[in-house]
Amino acid sequence: MTRKKRQQSADTPPHLQLHVPEPAARPGQAPDFSKLEIPPAGVLPQPPVDAPEPELRVFPFGLIRVLDDAHQAVGAWDPQLPVATLREGLRHMLLTRTFDDRMLRVQRQGKTSFYMKSTGEEAVAVAQAYALDPKDMLFPSYRQQGLLIARNWPLLDMMCQIFNNSRDRLKGRQLPIMYSSKEAGFFSISGNLGTQLPQAVGWAMASAIRHDTRIAAGWIGDGTTAEADFHYAMTFAAVYQAPVILNVVNNQWAISSFQGFAGGERATFAARAIGSGIPGLRVDGNDFLAVYAVTRWAAARARRNLGPTLIELFTYRAAAHSTSDDPAAYRPQDEGAKWPLGDPIERLKQHLIKLKAWDEKRHAELTKELDEKVKADLKEAESYGTLGSVPVAPDSMFEDVFKDMPPHLERQRRELLGN
């Protein structure tokens, strides 16, 4: 039978067609967010932290928002933070952005090989760090530098890692920004995607085994929800009711692949929680107050032995994935500027102004102060060397492969040293 003669009828199935997702707009087109459903701020109730999961199934499909379009905090999720805390949060977010901007420039100057900014996502890391206890253990991905900054970790130490210089505690072994700080409760960033999520669950299980009070939190991006590690983490967290918060930072883009390639066209990422019986909260990731409130809720739940929570932080990656890609090649150039949920720093700033606790003059002064602080730290960091300028002792590469150096590595070390 030729194709021409084939009749389409109720009992003749159509030819199958493969669906390949396509984002709403590509370069040269106007950004299109018409398909996003953005409910007003303040409409969702705040359930008690011990609410059973089946009663929470509205949240994965909603969007918890506190700051409304007039920059007022509204609704049950308003954490009612003191203005001093809000100002401190603004400071840490602005410091994160200032640091990012400066370090990108440093990379462009050839002083290091690589950088990743978190522009537009500062509220995710900073507000979540505020909502957790300083002793809680963090298993970040590579775009939560704000966690370290909010825990007041020295920028100088971060810069020395970025430069792989003589003060780099990681001894020049890691790509820039793959920080590690046991003291800050900040787990070594892998650079592999998603592996830290089941590790966060394991840490939380250990804390429960030991009857500790500390909880764990892990972060992955929307794209990484497609990895098996996400599924492992969800399953183990649910099975053992681990005291852990699993965060999916949905910043819309995984390098050049929009979140549709991780399954975001069909359901929200927070909705992945329902099949596991884990509460799923979906929050405006650019709303400092909402991010703080949901994280606080999830932390309280975990601390009371009520198990894990999955949080989808709905945000937008305003900068490139890294210094190795140009977003103009795959998305409209002004898409970030048109993001309907705005900019997290600007929104908290406007909220503080609305509260008469802040003004443009103070903001300008703070911006200048932070820029000077970053520049001063940078000057000191550069005095310890930039990438390649101060050679790390080459035989140090054989240390820490094992706790004690085995004979074969000792032989190789001697060979490298020429004796």
Add this chain to the structure above:
Amino acid sequence: MASMNMIQAINSAMDVMMARDDSVVIFGEDVGYFGGVFRCTAGLQKKYGKTRVFDTPIAEGGILGTAIGMGVYGLRPVAEIQFADYIYPAFDQLVSEAARLRYRSGGEFWAPITVRAPCGGGIFGGQTHSQSPEGIFTHVCGLKTVMPSNPYDAKGLLIAAIEDDDPVMFFEPKRIYNGPFDGHHDRPLTPWAKHPAGEVPEGYYRIELGKAAVARPGTQATVITYGTMVHVCLKAVEESGVDAEVIDLRTLLPVDLDCIVESVSRTGRCVIVHEATHTGGYGAELSALVQEHCFWHLEAPIERVTGWDTPYPHALEWAYFPGPDRVAKALKRVMES
């Protein structure tokens, strides 16, 4: 001392360590209430409670991912992968995470995990219950790889592995769980009760990782092997009439190079035997080490006797398994050179 088979010795090692160190936890598929499909964890949950010995979801990547997190917290996880053949979903967590964590964090974080996995064939397990993947792990910087050949060593090595602050892959040749199988599958198996290495102290003792044992001293040739093949090689030596020394490596990485070099330099002839496949296998590394360190002492080309480079064929198990006849032929070849 007590008479133990390898399963009982492995169970005893974990029992001893759980009693000595409350940071030791054990988990894996079916290891808790049931005590493991090979019974290696039998009775431990009842004795130590189900938050220290527990069952897991069927997710090897999750088992080892959570084990790493527990190790970072400060526990000493002993995770069972039910069959070594099932370890591949966890490969990323082992290679990119467990093995490199200490290195990439400048020594700040590490995960002292022990991964137990029954390996090897000869049990009619087909291609998904018979593999010997140990060579893959020796190629990963930051992992230690161990394979015992008898109950006494299994207990001492497992205790050392659990106490080790680095991640240790602990492969258990399941064909010798119950007795020293010599490759003659058509004859009755001698139980461990009739073997000196089946006499095992009930308490604590360690066998240091990285130290080989001479299973049989000899003068004419050196056989380098480990696991089940130790017993196959001992039988082959007996049947060939060659006075060969048989080295049981016990730890593949770090390997006991001194023991190898001392023996091969003395005998001048070397046969390397493992059950795993040939090409790119651990035997190639051993062969290269012997060539690098003993070349001027060699009287004959180094021989390798291994599994064939095919998946493990169920019905053709005994054509695949490198038995004593193949080892004996290799011994004769090196003697004739």
